[in-house]
Amino acid sequence: MDGPQDLGGKESFGPIEVDSPEYRDDWERRQWALTKLVTTPGVTIDWFRHALETMPPAVYLSVPYFQKWNANNMALGIDAGAYTLAECVSGKAAVRGASPPVVSVDECEAMQRALSVDFSREIDAQPAFQLGDPVVTDARPSAGHTRLPSYARGARGKVIAHHGAHVFADTGARGDHRAEHLYTVEFRAGDLWSDAEAAEDVVCLDLWEPYLASA
């Protein structure tokens, strides 16, 4: 969907704060830890991302990154029935739970290592495209979550890699974990932008088969 997250090629954002650190405030570190340590059952990575995209656009564009994650964690938990809005606002649990065991630093590291998740799947369908094939992307905005950015819509490119089938983001955001063939598609800058800095520079995107047609 054409939400505020779709930033590629958008204008008027000004210079990049090239010297910015990883965090400005301590609450950012704490929110990062909270997002990783407290997950809501059934939330897929794509539903997480899609939920974030439904924030009010003015908020999405104006608040720090981890403030968005904070709101998203609350929203996902409220949506799934894990918390209520009132609990999030008050910071008080309606019913207290027993304190769980402390996760040590070593255990955190093991958890972190386990986040290396294989998204590839075996599927029966043969890939529709081969390396070197010219393709054109869907020109219309997707109805829901998508990982085809608007700047690469209706654009012609060339398949430069095939990764087998991966879990498809668009359906994953609806809780449906089907897989589709995934390709890396290379686009000439001159085919994406009418004022490309150098027409022969390229932009490469990882795109699922349903986004693509033969060109």
Added chain:
Amino acid sequence: MDGPQDLGGKESFGPIEVDSPEYRDDWERRQWALTKLVTTPGVTIDWFRHALETMPPAVYLSVPYFQKWNANNMALGIDAGAYTLAECVSGKAAVRGASPPVVSVDECEAMQRALSVDFSREIDAQPAFQLGDPVVTDARPSAGHTRLPSYARGARGKVIAHHGAHVFADTGARGDHRAEHLYTVEFRAGDLWSDAEAAEDVVCLDLWEPYLASA
């Protein structure tokens, strides 16, 4: 350009405040009057619009409409040398001017009537398209100001009206008042949106010839 103004089809904005009035605060009325009564020489309507599009996107999306006009009036004046940033911040003129004559309500009405501006021009070029012609719009974002919204990029439509040549917005924003043939193009909702409410509904846009190619 893909600035924050390009809102058609963008998601997550929520419900419309259907009962909202024309103004919420008195300063909105005053800014409206200021914009109409104090103009900066050489500012075209398209440069005015383009300048507004270059506001920081988070600001564009979060402040009231006439606050944007206020910032834009200041920005256009600063850009053209009519005021300085310091003057805008302080609200004090570096050099005072003689007070001009008061414009009466009748004179305001005459001014308002004179704002009926004819944007049509005679040009030598024959129109490239005829009524009923199928056309396709440019798929790439424009380098600068444009009045082809992103939701109608790379889309197929049909010419339903020709208005002769009108001053071209894209060049007008650069102070170049050339004219191009202007058409109304009708698009099937089903050709614009993958999740159209009713595929046979239509959206009509007024588009200049350089945006269009034969389909």
Added chain:
Amino acid sequence: MPSFDTKAIEKIHRDLHTHLPSDPALRVKALESLVVEKGLVAQESIDNWIELYAERIGPKRGAEVIARAWTEPEYHARLMEDAGQAVKDFGYEGHATEHTKAVQNTADTHNLVVCTLCSCYPFSLLGMSPIWYRSAAYRARAVKEPRAVLAEFGVELGADVKVRVWDSTAELRYLVIPERPAGTEGWSADQLAAIITRDSMIGTARDLALEPS
């Protein structure tokens, strides 16, 4: 003279955002006092412009134009042919109406007007636009889900009614001519004008009530 330089004006906007107070009332006061001190406008002129829009320019103008079209077929034809010219009969030409196009609602077609790229509006015929017309929500949604938008305004359209959305992308402005309601046979143009609402001329209302709202 303007620079016509995108990067330059973008930078000025960022500087203004950094240096101006966040309260818009203070910002407008600053600009007003600056231009008054510079002698670019008299304070009373600002009051007069506001009075003009409060007293003389509003949707009553569009309603008069449409009521006449309902009662005079010849005027209706002229309005459909070139509304920008036809409104000059009333002296209602003005801000953004030179190239006005009238679009006619029928039993099987509903017209809805929006400006997705800014907030173009036929000010001289309808007065100041409502805040919702200038809002991101309306601008974003009217072209993509006009039926859902209309439902929020209380207009439920059947599948047998086709929606035509007009996105004001150039200098043409649009004026919706609502359907004349049954039960108004023999009414005068003044009586008719009294029941024609602003929203019905934008297209966010459809059926007109026989009592002025």
Added chain:
Amino acid sequence: MPSFDTKAIEKIHRDLHTHLPSDPALRVKALESLVVEKGLVAQESIDNWIELYAERIGPKRGAEVIARAWTEPEYHARLMEDAGQAVKDFGYEGHATEHTKAVQNTADTHNLVVCTLCSCYPFSLLGMSPIWYRSAAYRARAVKEPRAVLAEFGVELGADVKVRVWDSTAELRYLVIPERPAGTEGWSADQLAAIITRDSMIGTARDLALEPS
């Protein structure tokens, strides 16, 4: 279970925006105290996760991987073939690195990594991303004007160098292998790792200095 309903979650986000305080520190405190009270996490676990990222996970990992690739042609081949597997030699697999692709800078090619749709990043190899990587400005501009972006980072590319931008749109993550600088012949992998910067592995730096920064 999640609703997987766009309109529902959008409404919850609007409600949160309306009801929560604007200060993010207070918001995070509210969430933290809520989940601790609910028994979903122990406060000390949060401290431990923060310590993990402060002490053990950072760009030094990626630098070690690349230094080894510079010094061992066989490892370089494996890294280029499947970086997600190759980093497991170090035990550096983890958050978002299973499908990592290494991309090699050369004299005539420069690689730059971005995620325009969110802020995907190979956390387990590079640690927490810098704020600029997550910023709207970087996400918006890296795909459209990579050379201007690089210039802001102090990298001036000639027309003879082609830019390849990698937009991380799926679950593949990208790791740029910078060119090994001249003058490092005979250096150990440890010495080499010390001069490989985070930005050079994202692609916002190109030429490595011979002194650790």
